[in-house]
Amino acid sequence: MTLLRSVALTVCGFFLPVTLLAQAPTGSIAGVVRDTSGAFLPGVTVEAASPALIEQARTVVTDGAGAYRIVELRPGTYTVTFSLPGFSSVRREGIELSSSFTASVNADMMVGSVAETITVTGETPVVDISSARQQTTVSREVLDAIPTTKRLGQYASFIPGATYANPTFQDSGGTAGEGGQFGVHGQRAADETVNMDGLNQNMFGLDVYSYNSQTIQEVVVETGGTSAEAGTGGVQLNIIPKEGGNAWSGSFSSSYAGPSLQAKNLNDDLRARGLQTGASIKIFKDNGGAFGGPIARNRLWFYTAHRYWGSQKYIQGTYYNKSPNKLLYVPDLDRVAHTNWYYHDNDLRLTWQASAKNKISAFYSHEDSCNCPVGLSGIGGANAIKGTPESRPKHVFNPLKNAVVSWNSPATNRLLFEGAVSYQGLKEQTQIMEGATRDTIGITDVGLGLEYGGLAGGGIPTGNTFYGTTQRRYVSRYTGRFTASYVTGSHTFKSGFTMLRYNLGREGIYNDPDTIAGGRSYVFRNQVPIQVRLWAVPYEVLEHTTTIGLYGQDQWKIEKLTLNLVLRYDSLLGTVPPFHLPAGYFVPARDFPAADNVPNFKNLNPRVSGTYDVFGNGKTAVKASLGRYVPWLVGTIGNPQSGQPAFATVNWNDSFYGPGDPRTGNFVPDCDLTNINGTGECGPWSDRGFGQVRAGTRFAKDATEGFNKQQYNWQSSVSLQQELRPGMALNVGYFRTWYGNFQITDNAATTAADYDPFCITLPTTDSRLPGAGQQRCH
Numbered sequence: 001m002t003l004l005r006s007v008a009l010t011v012c013g014f015f016l017p018v019t020l021l022a023q024a025p026t027g028s029i030a031g032v033v034r035d036t037s038g039a040f041l042p043g044v045t046v047e048a049a050s051p052a053l054i055e056q057a058r059t060v061v062t063d064g065a066g067a068y069r070i071v072e073l074r075p076g077t078y079t080v081t082f083s084l085p086g087f088s089s090v091r092r093e094g095i096e097l098s099s100s101f102t103a104s105v106n107a108d109m110m111v112g113s114v115a116e117t118i119t120v121t122g123e124t125p126v127v128d129i130s131s132a133r134q135q136t137t138v139s140r141e142v143l144d145a146i147p148t149t150k151r152l153g154q155y156a157s158f159i160p161g162a163t164y165a166n167p168t169f170q171d172s173g174g175t176a177g178e179g180g181q182f183g184v185h186g187q188r189a190a191d192e193t194v195n196m197d198g199l200n201q202n203m204f205g206l207d208v209y210s211y212n213s214q215t216i217q218e219v220v221v222e223t224g225g226t227s228a229e230a231g232t233g234g235v236q237l238n239i240i241p242k243e244g245g246n247a248w249s250g251s252f253s254s255s256y257a258g259p260s261l262q263a264k265n266l267n268d269d270l271r272a273r274g275l276q277t278g279a280s281i282k283i284f285k286d287n288g289g290a291f292g293g294p295i296a297r298n299r300l301w302f303y304t305a306h307r308y309w310g311s312q313k314y315i316q317g318t319y320y321n322k323s324p325n326k327l328l329y330v331p332d333l334d335r336v337a338h339t340n341w342y343y344h345d346n347d348l349r350l351t352w353q354a355s356a357k358n359k360i361s362a363f364y365s366h367e368d369s370c371n372c373p374v375g376l377s378g379i380g381g382a383n384a385i386k387g388t389p390e391s392r393p394k395h396v397f398n399p400l401k402n403a404v405v406s407w408n409s410p411a412t413n414r415l416l417f418e419g420a421v422s423y424q425g426l427k428e429q430t431q432i433m434e435g436a437t438r439d440t441i442g443i444t445d446v447g448l449g450l451e452y453g454g455l456a457g458g459g460i461p462t463g464n465t466f467y468g469t470t471q472r473r474y475v476s477r478y479t480g481r482f483t484a485s486y487v488t489g490s491h492t493f494k495s496g497f498t499m500l501r502y503n504l505g506r507e508g509i510y511n512d513p514d515t516i517a518g519g520r521s522y523v524f525r526n527q528v529p530i531q532v533r534l535w536a537v538p539y540e541v542l543e544h545t546t547t548i549g550l551y552g553q554d555q556w557k558i559e560k561l562t563l564n565l566v567l568r569y570d571s572l573l574g575t576v577p578p579f580h581l582p583a584g585y586f587v588p589a590r591d592f593p594a595a596d597n598v599p600n601f602k603n604l605n606p607r608v609s610g611t612y613d614v615f616g617n618g619k620t621a622v623k624a625s626l627g628r629y630v631p632w633l634v635g636t637i638g639n640p641q642s643g644q645p646a647f648a649t650v651n652w653n654d655s656f657y658g659p660g661d662p663r664t665g666n667f668v669p670d671c672d673l674t675n676i677n678g679t680g681e682c683g684p685w686s687d688r689g690f691g692q693v694r695a696g697t698r699f700a701k702d703a704t705e706g707f708n709k710q711q712y713n714w715q716s717s718v719s720l721q722q723e724l725r726p727g728m729a730l731n732v733g734y735f736r737t738w739y740g741n742f743q744i745t746d747n748a749a750t751t752a753a754d755y756d757p758f759c760i761t762l763p764t765t766d767s768r769l770p771g772a773g774q775q776r777c778h
Contacts, residue, residue, distance in 0.1 A: 026071070026072045026073055026074055026075075026099060026100075026240075027073050027074075027075060027097040027098060027099055027100060027101045027102065027103065028069060028070060028071045028072075028073060028101075028102040028103070028130070029048050029069075029070045029073060029078065029080060029095065029097065029102070029103050029105050030067070030068065030069040030070070030102050030103070030104060030105070030130065030489065031067070031068060031104055031105045031106040031107065032062075032065070032066050032067050032068075032106050032489070033046070033062050033066045033067075033068065033082055033106070033107045033108075033109060034066060034106075034107075034108050034109070035087070035108070035109055035110070035111075036108060036109075036110045036111075039066075040062075040064075040065050040066030040067075041062060041066045041084060041087075041109060042062055042063060042064045042065075042066060043061060043062060043084060044061065044062040044066070044068070044082050044083070044084045044107075044109070045059060045060075045061055045082070045083050045084065046059065046060050046061070046062065046068045046070065046080065046081070046082055047059045047080070047081045047083075048070045048073060048078050048079075048080050049078065049079050049080075049081070050073070050074075050076045050077060050078045050079070050097075051076065051077075051245060051246065051247075052073075052074045052075065052076025052077070052078075052245070053073070053074060053076075054243070054298060054299075054301055054351055054353045054359065055298070055353050055356070055359065056298060058070050058072070058073065058410070059413060060413040060414070060487075061413055062489055063488045063489040063490060065489060065490050066489070067488070067489020067490045067557065068489040069102075069487050069488070069489055069492065071416060071485065071487055071492075072408055072410065072416060072418075073097055074099075074240070074243070075097055075098050075099045075217060075218050075240060076096075076097060077094065077095065077096055077097075078095040078096075078097050079091060079092070079093045079094075079095070080092040080095060080105050080107075081117075082107040082109060084109060086111060087109040087110065087111055087112060088109065088110055088111075088112030088113060088116040088117065088118055089116065089117040089118070090107045090108075090109055090117070090118050090120065091117055091118070091119045091120065092105055092107065092120050092121075093119060093120070093121050094121050094124070095124055096124040097124075098137045098139070098218060098220075099137060099217075099218045099220045099238065099240045100133075100135055100137070100220040100222070100238060101128055101137065102128050102129075102130040102131070103124065103125045104125045104127075104128075104129055104130075104618040105125070106618075123726045124726070124727070125618055125723075126723050126726075126727060126728065126729045127618060127619055127620070127621050127721050127722070127723050127729055128611075128621070128721075129562060129611055129613040129618055129621050130555070130557075130562050130611060131225070131227070131555075131562070131564060131609060131611060131623075132225040132564070132609035132610060132611050132623035132624055132625040132717065132719070133222060133224065133225040133226060133227060133609070133625070134222070134223045134224035134225055134717065134719065134731070134733065135220050135221060135222045135223065136159060136220070136221045136223070137218055137219075137220050137221075138155065138218060138219045138220075138221065139218055140216070140217055140218065143213055143216060143219070144253070146158070151210060151211075152194060152211060152219065152237045152239075153180045153181060153182065155182075155219070155221055155237070156182035159182075159184060159221055159223065159235075160184075161184045161185055161223075161735075162182045162183070162184050162223075162235075163182060163183060163184075163189070164180055164181070164182045164189065165180055165181050165182065165183075165189035165190065166180055181234075182235060183234060183235060184223040184224070184235055185223065185224060185715075185717075185735035185737060186735070186737035187223075187233060187234050187235065187713075187715075187737060188233075188234055188631060188632075188713075189234070190234070190631070190632060191232040191233060191234025191235075191629075191631055191632045192234045192235040192236075192237065192632075193230075193231070193232060193234060193235075193236055193237070193632060194211070194237045194239065195236060195237065195238045195239065196238075196239045196241065196363070196404055196422075197361065197363070197404050197406035197420045197422075198229065198406070198418070198420055198481055198483075199404060199406075199420050199421075199422045199479045199480075199481055199498075200231070200479055200498075200500060201239075201402065201404075201422065201424065201479075202632070202634075203400075203402075203424045203426060203475070203477065208369070208371075208397055208400070208426070208428075209367060209369075209397075209400050209402065209424070209426070210309070210343045210345060210367065210369065211239060212288070212305050212306075212307045212345040212347050212365065212367075213288070213307065214251070214253075214288040214289065214290040214305035214306065214307050214347075215241050215242055215290065215303065215305035215347045215349065215365075216239055216240070216241060216242070217240045217241060217242045217243075218240040219237060219238065219239055219240070220236075220237075220238040220240070221235060221236075221237055221238075222235065222236035222237075222238065223235055224625070224715065224717045224733070224735055225609050225623070225625035225627070225715075225717055226607075226627065226629075227553065227564075227566065227607075228494070228496070228551040228552070228553035228566040228567075228568050228607065229481075229483075229496065229498070229551065230629075231498065231547070231549050231568075231570060231629075231630070231632070232629055232630065232631060232632040233627070233629030233713055233715050233737070234632060241303075241349055241363060242290070242292060242303045242305070242349070243292070243301055243303055243349060243351040243361070244292030244293055244294065244301035244302050244303040244349070244351065245292065245293065245294070245301060246293075246294050246297050246298065246301075247293065247294075248291075248292075248293035248294075249291070249292055249293065250289065250290060250291035250292070251289060251290050251291075252288070252289040252290075253286070253287070253288050253289070254285075254286070254287045254288075255284070255285065255286040255287075256283075256284065256285050256286075257281050257283075257284040257285075258281060258282075258283055258284070259280050259281055259282065261281070262280055262281050264280070274317075275316060275317060280313070280314045280316075281311075281312070281313055281314075282312035282313060282314055282338045283310070283311075283312045284310070284311050284312070285308075285309070285310050285311075286307070286308075286309045286310075287307070287308050287309075288305070288306060288307035288308065288309075289305070289306055290303065290304065290305035290306070291303075291304055292304065298353060299352070299353050300350065300351070300352050300353070301350070301351040302348070302349065302350050302351075303348075303349045303351075304346075304347065304348045304349075305345075305346075305347045306345065306346050306347070307343070307344075307345045308342075308343075308344050308345075309342065309343045309344075310340075310341065310342040310343075311339070311341050311342075312338050312339055312340050312341075313338060313339050314336045314337070314338045315336070315337045315338060315339070315376050315377055315386075316336075317386070318336070318337040318376065318386050318387075318388065319331035319332050319333060319335060319336060319337060319388065320332045320335040320337060320388060320389060320390070320435065321388045321390065321435065321452050321453075322335075326436075326440055326441075326452075326453050326454075327441070327443065327453065327522075327667045328527060328667075329388070329443075329445065329448065329450065329452045329527070337376060337388065337389050338389075339372065339373070339376055340370070340372040340373075341369075341370065341371055341372060342369060342370055342372075343367065343368075343369040344367065344368050344369065345365060345366075345367040346365070346366050346367070347363070347364070347365045347366075348363070348364050349361065349362065349363045349364075350362045357409050357410060357411060358407065358408075358409045359407070359408055359409070360405070360406070360407050361404075361405070361406045361407075362403075362404070362405045362406075363402075363403065363404040363405075364401075364402070364403045365400075365401070365402040365403075366399055366400075366401060367397070367399065367400040367401075367402075368396075368397060368398035368399055368400065369396075369397045369398075369400065370394055370395065370396045370397070371394070371395040372394040372395070372396075372433075373389055373392030373393055373394055373395075373433050374392060374393060374394075374395045375387060375392050376389065376392050385444065385449055385450065385451055386449065386450055386451070387450065387451035387452065388435075388450070388451065388452040389433050389434070389435065390432075390433050390434065390435030390436035390440070390452070390453070390454070391433075391436070391442055391443075391451040391452050391453055391454065391455060391456060392433060392451075392455075393430045393431065393432065393433065393455055393471075394430065394431040394432070394433060395428060395430060396428070396429045396430075396431055397426065397427065397428050398427065398429070399425070399427060400424075400425070400426055400427075401423070401424065401425040401426075402422070402423075402424050403422060403423045403424075404420065404421075404422040405420065405421055405422070406418070406419070406420035407419045407420065414486060414487055414488060415484070415485070415486055415487075416484070416485040416487060417482075417483070417484055417485075418481075418482070418483045418484075418485075419480075419481065419482045419483070420480065420481050421478075421479065421480045422477075422478070422479045422480070423476070423477070423478055424475075424476070424477040424479075425474075425475070425476050425477075426473070426474065426475040426476075427472070427473075427474055428472065428473040428474075429470075429471075429472055430470060430471040430472070430515075432454075432455070436453070436454045436455070437454070438454075438470070438514055438517060439454075439517050439518075440453050440454030440517055441453055441454055441456075441517055441518065441520065441521060441522055442454040442455050442456020442516065442517070442521040442522070443456060443521065443522045443523075443524055444456050444521065444522070444523050444524070445523075445524040445525065445526065445527065446523060446524070446525050446530075447524070447525040447526035447527075447528075448526065448527075453522075454516075454517050454521075455516060455517070456516070456521035456522075456533070470512050470514070470515050471515050471540075472509060472510075473504075473505070473540070474504075474505060474506045474509075475502075475503065475504055476502075476503045477500065477501065477502050477503075477634075478499075478500070478501040479498070479499065479500045479501075480498070480499045481496060481497065481498045481499070482496060482497050483495065483496035483497075484496070489557075490556065490557040490558075491554075491555065491556055491557070492554075492555040493552070493553070493554050493555070494552070494553045494554075495550075495551065495552045495553070496549075496550075496551055497548075497549070497550055498547075498548070498549040499546070499547070499548050499549075500545075500546070500547040500548075500634070501544070501545075501546050502544065502545045502546075502547075502634040503544050504541060504542065504543050504544070504635075505540055505541055505542035505543065506542070507542060507577070507579065507580075508580075510538045510539065510540040510581060511538055511581075511582045512537075512538050513537055513538055513582075513583070513584040513585055514537075515537045515538055515539075516535045516537050518585060519534065519535050519537050519584050519585030519586055519587075520532055520533060520534055520535065520585070520586075520673065521533045521535065522652075522667075522669075523649070523652075528654070529652050529653075529654040529667060529669075530651070530652060531649050531650065531651055531652055532649070532650040532652050532669050532673060532682065533647045533648070533649055533650075534585075534586040534647055534648045534649070534650065534673060534685070534690065535584075535586070535646065535647045536584065536586075536587045536644060536645065536646055536647060536690070536691060537584050537585075537587075538581055538582060538584055539581065539644075539646070540581075541639060541641045541642055542576065542577060542579045542641065543574065543575070543576045543635070543636045543639050543641075544574070544575050544576075544577075545572060545573065545574045545575075545633070545634050545635065545636060546572075546573045546575075547570070547571065547572050547573075547633075547634070548569075548570070548571045548573075549568060549569065549570050549571075550568070550569040551566065551567065551568040551569070552566070552567055552568075553565070553566045554566075560612055560613040560614070560616055561610060561611070561612050561613075562610065562611045562612075562613075563608075563609075563610050564607075564608065564609045564610070565607075565608055566606065566607035566608065566627070567604070567605075567606055567607075568604075568605045568606075568607070569602070569603070569604055569605075570601075570602075570603045570605060570630055571600075571601060571602045571603070572599060572600075572601045572630075572633055572710065573597070573599075573600050573601075574595075574597070574598040574599050574600070574635075574636035574637065574639075575594075575595070575596055575597075575598070575636075576592075576594055576595040576596075576598060576636060576639050576640065576641070577594055578591070578592065578593060578594045579591075579592040579641055580592075584691075585673075585674075586648075586673065586674060586690070586691060587690070587691030588691055588692075590644075590691070590693050591693065592640045592641045592693060593640055595636075595638065595639065595640055597704065597705055598636045598637055598638040598639060598699075598704060599636070599637045599638070599703075599704035599705060599710070600704065600705045600706075601630070601704075601705070601706070601709060601710040602706070602707045602708075603630050603707070603708055603710055603712065604707070604708060605627070605628040605629060605630065605712075606627070606628055607625070607626065607627030607628065608625070608626055608627070609623070609624065609625035609626070609627075610623070610624055610625075611623045619722070619723040620720075620721070620722050620723070621720070621721045622718075622719075622720055623717070623718070623719045623720075623721065623733075624716075624717065624718045624719075625715075625716060625717050626714070626715075626716045627714070627715055627716075628712055628713075628714050629712065629713055629714075629715060630710050630711070630712050631710070631711055631712075631713075637699060637703070637704050638697070638698070638699045638704055640693070640695070640696070642696070643694070643695065643696020643697055644693070644694070644696065645687055645690060647690075648685045648686050648687040648690035649685075649686040650669075650673060650678065650682045650683055650684070650685060650686070651678075651682070651683035652669050652671075652681055652682055652683075653681050654666070654667065654669075654681060656670075656680065656681040657670070657681070663681070669681055669682055676688050676690075697745070698748075703743050708741075709741060710741060711739070711740070711741045711742065711743070712739070712740055712741055713737055713738060713739045713740070714737070714738050714740075715735070715736070715737050716735070716736045716737075717733055717734065717735045717736070718733065718734050719731060719732060719733030719734070720732050720733075757777060757778060758777070758778060759775045759776065759777040759778075760775065760776055761773070761774070761775050761776075762774055762775070762776055
């Protein structure tokens with residue numbers, strides 16, 4: 001079991017720590033109404049009005065304890081009015097409500113004329129006394145100000161305790177591209193999810209599809225104590241899109257940078273060590289605009305946004321190849337390698353108040369982008385192999401589609417129904433860079449630490465056939481949710497259902513044996529041939545997964561204490577259809593069997609949290625939470641297709657025939673590469689079963705099936721939140737995360753008798769180690 005602890009202290013001004021009962025792109029207003037004697041007033045009509053609402057106002061009535069709660073309120077400025085026959089009305093103005101925040105607004109009403117109204121302009125609350133969730137709201141103003149690409153992954157730059165899955169994703173100035181996943185307080189970065197209209201929108205590792213910042217009003221970054229709707233314990237990024245309004249509005253922004261605007265640190269010492277160029281921007285541009293307004297006032301609004309982003313960066317120490325013989329490498333010092341990444345996005349959102357009780361919103365995004373080329377800075381971790389531009393592929397995504405339709409209906413002032421469905425589609429095409437053709441052989445020179453020539457599998461030691469010249473990938477996702485909420489002032493119950501269907505690959509389109517030229521690539525050491533790699537192309541994976549979540553969440557307010565009790569059921573079912581791949585140069589036609597229950601997990605995840613309003617004034621809250629979570633997964637476990645080796649190697653001696661023979665040193669493997677036993681200059685295949693359909697890693701049943709058998713983690717937190725002044729709060733918290741159900745890999749082909757025993761002396765520097773200073777033998 002792995003345990004991670006962290007302590008976070010945050011002073012929040014622009015970034016307010018907020019919490020909410022539901023993981024949705026809206027806020028709530030709640031409070032208690034009393035008369036001048038301090039007695040609770042039931043039956044008071046409470047109205048929250050704002051231009052941010054297409055219906056203009058929402059109304060509820062206080063319960064027997066004088067409490068009320070108005071949910072499903074979009075961010076904006078609100079006026080709250082309290083009215084009751086025989087009492088003077090009270091109006092509270094200037095309430096700034098952010099997303100996923102419950103603003104505490106209380107009222108004291110005095111006996112008087114119904115026509116008399118007392119208007120109060122009060123401070124906007126910054127401490128949420130309804131939930132223990134830890135969140136940060138990133139407003140539109142902050143989105144415009146931060147010097148990044150505005151990508152959601154870049155929010156780790158200002159979230160306390162956030163760490164990237166890959167530290168190279170850190171960005172400053174907006175040139176680093178699409179940013180990556182991150183975690184907080186020991187969370188798995190891969191568990192990060194993006195939500196719009198309450199639906200999970202993760203697509204292809206969150207590093208391809210770019211949400212257009214021009215269409216975003218706010219983003220709520222949830223980092224702890226997550227609610228019932230969260231399927232994982234990772235960071236939850238909840239997008240609140242703009243909707244337009246009764247007034248016409250628009251915006252435009254433009255950014256540009258070039259080499260002359262960047263400082264340089266290349267000095268004589270670095271030049272003497274061989275570095276001739278420094279990291280530099282070639283060009284950076286980010287242009288976007290948006291426009292919205294009413295099609296019909298209070299009935300139909302629209303908002304359209306467009307963004308065109310591009311970044312080119314020089315890669316120090318990497319050059320184009322100017323050798324006329326593409327089997328050799330001569331750096332062109334006058335042509336430094338550079339990236340050319342871009343994202344073009346066009347969005348439209350419609351909001352329709354279909355009736356007094358029904359609102360429908362529809363969002364559509366069409367995007368094309370290119371990672372051109374991908375992997376230019378190096379692939380393979382600490383000992384990354386860099387590549388010349390022609391040895392790297394363009395990953396062209398065209399189109400990327402994202403469509404979301406949501407519906408909500410406050411059937412009564414206590415009963416709310418919500419639903420949403422979405423579709424995401426991805427089409428990826430690998431294309432060749434300038435300087436290479438489909439017939440150009442890729443070369444990995446392990447002495448130079450460089451790839452050049454054509455595409456050679458991306459330089460990854462385990463192989464990556466997706467670096468072929470014509471490889472294609474298709475992904476489609478269908479998601480849906482439905483929730484029902486019963487809301488009173490002191491009690492809220494919510495239940496819901498979520499579903500995700502993930503489809504990877506298409507049957508019958510992966511049939512090109514030249515996705516890597518000739519199905520082969522070469523390995524050199526300092527320009528001397530040493531190996532041939534034989535690739536298992538054509539190749540791709542076909543699979544489907546279905547994820548289902550069912551949950552119930554009950555919230556009770558007992559004087560100063562608010563309790564949230566959650567029970568969530570999560571399942572993950574993977575299936576693989578039978579799959580046929582045609583023959584390649586070195587592999588026969590392959591027929592992979594179908595597979596079911598890969599995996600078939602069922603999990604029950606309880607969660608509990610509490611918030612205590614210490615002084616009853618909504619300015620000091622003590623919070624605690626404990627919850628169980630499962631990881632974010634959409635891939636199968638044990639797909640028969642994924643266990644096949646990507647390549648086999650053949651040792652190659654280009655001097656085999658001796659001096660004077662024309663075959664010596666001609667950089668051509670003079671042998672029959674299809675002979676597994678080797679001929680001429682070539683040795684036998686490293687894997688004599690290469691290309692055959694075989695089981696690969698087998699999984700025990702308890703690793704892929706069963707109740708609460710999936711990997712999981714528990715997360716707990718204790719925090720104190722204190723308002724320091726209007727608009728600013730201090731949050732001090734302790735967080736603990738621990739993991740379970742780790743998988744163990746066992747080599748079934750060996751037993752303990754196949755290994756020699758050995759002994760080590762345990763260190764004495766840590767007294768907590770059992771048997772410190774003694775020998776331990778295995």
